[in-house]
Amino acid sequence: MIISIASGKGGTGKTTVATNLAVSLGKGVQLLDCDVEEPNAHLFLSPVFENTEVVHAAVPEVDEEKCNLCGQCGEICQFKAIVVIGNTVLPFAELCHSCGGCMAVCPEKAIREGERVLGIIEAGRSGDLEFVHGRLRIGEAMSPPLIRKVRSFTKPGVITIIDAPPGTSCPVIASIKGAGFVLLVTEPTPFGLHDLKLAVGAVRILGIPCGLVINRSDMGDDRVREYAEEAALPILMEIPFDRRIAEAYSRGRMLVEVMPEWREKFLLLYERIVELAK
């Protein structure tokens, strides 16, 4: 069972929900932090990493001896990542989407696969929990291939919890596609509501069942609850604003560690997810 935790708006509490749910469930759980632009779950779980792997994207490298400047590579490339100018061929590795088109089309077999570093994957454990995250290289624009690499650690037969990035575009899709359930964490504010609606739209395009966690549930207004009712979105948990929670969070401490009574609530949350995902 794969459960992705998403939100639309950033800073609503995705990581809090993902880490506390994972720790409450304990054994037989893996947490994949797919917010590779700004991974945070490790700050709360202090995992011990056993493996680090550099992840590359395939980019063209041209053998100038073989290249006859026919220009077909530049014609097939949709991303302007390789062009023939005058009597030279210029690959732009940063623009390359790794489609392999230039290599496939080159009649002289003058293009081979080089590499661009996307970032790293670190895998390890935090107590009973299996933990994997990706860290996008600073300056790298494309996160989806690194997200897919983090997801390649998904094991069958265990509970996989994915901490997704904010937003509604391709990195989010890469983090929720194929999940059995999407848990949307929101806050009852106009920004929270607006971005929640977008996120629900994206989740529904994929046809995945979803439900809500309302964080800081006593700040703001009632419009998120009204929308949830209209859109038939089950509210699975509410976390009130509590300065103790916010201060503990600021120090990297887990909610279930500071207030152990929340463990039961997260276990209940999981039971409700399982029911809804059926």
Add this chain to the structure above:
Amino acid sequence: MKELVIISGKGGTGKTSFVAAFASLAENKVLCDADVDAADLHLIMNPAVKERHEFQSGHEAIIDADKCTRCGLCRELCRWNAVREDFTIDALDCEGCGVCVYFCPEKAIDFPIKTCGEWYLSDTRFGPMVHARLGLAEENSGKLVSQVRQEAKKLAEARGFELILTDGPPGVGCPVIASLGGASAVLIVTEPTVSGRHDMERVAQLADFFRVPVMVCVNKADLNLDAASDIQKFSEGKNYAFLGMIPFDPVFTKAMVVGQTMIEYDTRSETAQAVVLIWKALQKEMGI
């Protein structure tokens, strides 16, 4: 003309509330919402849309079932496994690379240009605004960010305005990179939490990478004053202009609920005055 881009790394630190507050304080500026996949600034600015434009970018492969002989070459070549077993294409997986289109021996694959969002020129009570909406689950957010920033620049030139206030996206990836290139300065709005600190360091590195001068302020500072002062020390150590701290204050949420900037909501509150001081420090720093 100068462009200030407000970013944070971590989401939810208060970027948009700060942009809105600055909109109340700055004169003769264009507002630009570059957080195109979860744009929120319009919820406070309540813009009257004057012009609406389609945003077209990239292509999408579509197999014509009548022409397709199911030879399987497209499935073999596609690096995104976007061609299903029944020879239809999963639009969400299609990268728009056109490799299948190029090689299909039957010329059975269409490759129409995609409309992936809209952008708008609007008027607000604080002046003109450029904003956009990326289609759900779409790609090319970076290109849409570049487009709205370009339009904001054109608009500022046409009106003779010297300042663009840009609300940036969270993270450090494609849309953030697109919102940094050529900016005059960035303000990183962070919070004194382990994640706020971690994420601001990454996005500051990105700004350094693009040689954009960095300014920093801390929101919700009293949630952890030690961490807030560590961020100040870190910023000073890196020669980033540290502009000040704001306490955790529900006034941000209250103002948002009624669709106002926090300055409009209560100019005299201590927090509003702290934001005014940050704005003044920022003006001095940027020479605006």
